[in-house]
Amino acid sequence: MELKLIKPLxxxxxxxxxxxxxxxxxVEISMLKIFPNGEKMNKTWLVNPxxxxxxxxxxxxxxxxxxxxTEPTFKELATSVNNMIADSxxxxxxxxxxxxxxxxxxxxxxxxxxxxxxxxxxxVQVIFHKKxxxxxxxxxxxxxxxxxxxxxxxxxxxxxxxxILKAQLDRYDDIENTVDALSEYSTHSKRADxxxxxxxxxxxxxxxxxxxYKGRTVEDVLKxxxxxxxxxxxxDFPLYTKKVLQLIKKRLAAPKxxxxxxxxxxxxxxxxxxx
Numbered sequence: 001m002e003l004k005l006i007k008p009l010x011x012x013x014x015x016x017x018x019x020x021x022x023x024x025x026x027v028e029i030s031m032l033k034i035f036p037n038g039e040k041m042n043k044t045w046l047v048n049p050x051x052x053x054x055x056x057x058x059x060x061x062x063x064x065x066x067x068x069x070t071e072p073t074f075k076e077l078a079t080s081v082n083n084m085i086a087d088s089x090x091x092x093x094x095x096x097x098x099x100x101x102x103x104x105x106x107x108x109x110x111x112x113x114x115x116x117x118x119x120x121x122x123x124v125q126v127i128f129h130k131k132x133x134x135x136x137x138x139x140x141x142x143x144x145x146x147x148x149x150x151x152x153x154x155x156x157x158x159x160x161x162x163x164i165l166k167a168q169l170d171r172y173d174d175i176e177n178t179v180d181a182l183s184e185y186s187t188h189s190k191r192a193d194x195x196x197x198x199x200x201x202x203x204x205x206x207x208x209x210x211x212x213y214k215g216r217t218v219e220d221v222l223k224x225x226x227x228x229x230x231x232x233x234x235x236d237f238p239l240y241t242k243k244v245l246q247l248i249k250k251r252l253a254a255p256k257x258x259x260x261x262x263x264x265x266x267x268x269x270x271x272x273x274x275x
Contacts, residue, residue, distance in 0.1 A: 001169040004177045005036040008088040009122070011165075013157040014099045015061040017053050021101045021195050022238045025049030026074055027063045030154035031084050032162055043084060044155045046071040061152045075110040082112055089179050091122040093136050093161045096187060101194035101238060108239040115240075116194075120183035124165045127186050131172065136160060143167035192218075193241040206248060218248050 003009060011032040018024035030044040046063070048071045058064050074081075081103075092099045100121060107114035128139045140148040140160045144167050150156040169177050175185060190200040198218060199209045206218040213221045213228070222229055222245075229245050 001166055001177060002038060003034060003166065003169070003179075005034065005179065007036065009034045009091055009179060010085050010088040011091045011158050011162045012085075012095070012099060012103075013092060013154045013161065014102055015063055015152065015154045016102060017049050017051060017057050019098070021098070021105060022236050024102070025051055026102060026106055027053060027057075027068055028061070028154040029077075029081060030158040031081075032158050033084060033088065034162070042155075043080075045077055045081070047077060048073045061154075074106045078107060078110050078112055082107065082114075089120040089122070089183070090116075091124060091161070091165065091182075093128075093157065093164075094123065094125040096121055096123040096126065096191075096194075097196070101240065104194050104240045105238055108243065120179045121187070122165070122179065122182040123186040124161050124168070125186075127168055127175070127182070128164065130185075131168070136164075139164050143171065193238070193244045195238045195241055197237065197241045198244055206244070218245065219252060222249055222252060 011034070013030050014026050015028035016024045016026055026047045027049050028044070028046050031042070033041040033043075035041075046068050048068045050073055053063060053065050053068070090100060100116070104114045125136070132139065132142060136157060137148040137151050140146055140163070143164050144160075146163075148156065148160050165182075169175060175181065189196075190204075192198040192200060192206045197208070197210055198206050201207050201217070208214055208216055208218060208221065229249055232245060233242050
C-alpha cells in the first residue's frame, strides 16, 4: 500500500560512533524522500565525525576511521541535510529514541536550530514491536519476505524501513494510512525533549523522567530549586534537553498576561460548568 501524504516524508537512518546521544557522532546518513505524488529522492553521505570511531562500532556498521577521514564533517553537510528535511515529516526505525535525537544534537552543535514543532515522526520499530516484537532484519523477512542484505548499512536499513511501513499498512487494517495517525501510533509517550528526560503528563505539563525530581513538573522544580537547571546545563545532557529547559525557564520569567473581562467570565463559566 502506498503512503497517503500531504507533504514529503523522509525515511532516514544513521550510523554512528556509539549510542550516547550527547557524546557520539554520525558517520553515515542515508535519506529517502517520498513526495505526495509518489516521486522519490535518495541521498547518502559518509561523515567525518571528528572523533575516533570505536572498534565495537566499526564491527557493527563496517565504517572505519580511514574510510571517513577525507569525508566532509557534519558541519559541512548540515545545510544540505537540513534542506533535505526542511519541508518534511520524518520516519525511521527506532528513530524517535535514537536517530532524531542524534540528528538534533548534531544540528544544534553546529548552530542550526532544530525541533519537531511543525513535523510529525513515524517510528516503524514501534509499530513493529506493538504488532510482532522483532528486529529490523526479522521484520524485513516477516513483512516483505526478503533477506536484509548489508544490514547496518544506512542505505539498506533506510530502504528496508520504507518497504516495511508500506507492508505494515497492507497487513493491518486498523492502522490509518495518514502521517498523523502513524505518528501517534508509533509514539510510546509524549516527550518534551527527544531523549526522554522531560515528558508530558496527562495535563500536558512538562515533568522530569529521571533523578530525585522524577514525576515532578519542571516548572515547580525550577521555582523550588533554580540551581537544578544550572546543574543540567553544565552536565552531560543532550543539547536539545538543555534547550527545552531554557525555554521553560524563559516562559516562567515572562510577564503574566492579564486576562480580559471576557476571558475571566469564560474561565468562571468553565470552572462552574455553566457552558
